[in-house]
Amino acid sequence: MSSNIIIFTGGTFGILAIVLGAFGAHALKKVLSTEKLASFEVGVRYQMYNALFLLLLGFNTNVFISNVKWAFYLATIGTILFSFSIYLLALADPLKRNFKFLGPVTPIGGLLMILGWGSLLIAML
Known part of the structure; x- marks a missing residue:
């Protein structure tokens, strides 16, 4: 694994978030309830x-540190499951x-995201 894979994944998630955010703010406002849109x-x-x-x-870490790899995998899988x-x-x-x-999948994704952030903290210690 290289830093480029992590950066590419982050960039892809960022682009998709902007596209989906715009889609939600404009196209979905007319078809979703306020609760679903929120x-x-x-x-x-x-x-x-x-x-x-x-x-x-x-951009800022050594991807060869095991916990950094875990942070990447957990945050990536967690984001996919959650969002x-x-x-x-x-x-x-x-x-x-x-x-x-998919109802139970959302909190599992959230937990994986938390563990990803935690793995980064552990890697920095």
């Missing part, structure tokens, strides 16, 4: 937080799909 925005916000986290990680499950849950009605099985 939930969608939480997914975008945490995706961007972790995009910035990954960029900082990639993308929220997106699908919020869009279930307009897509006419039942994504309720």
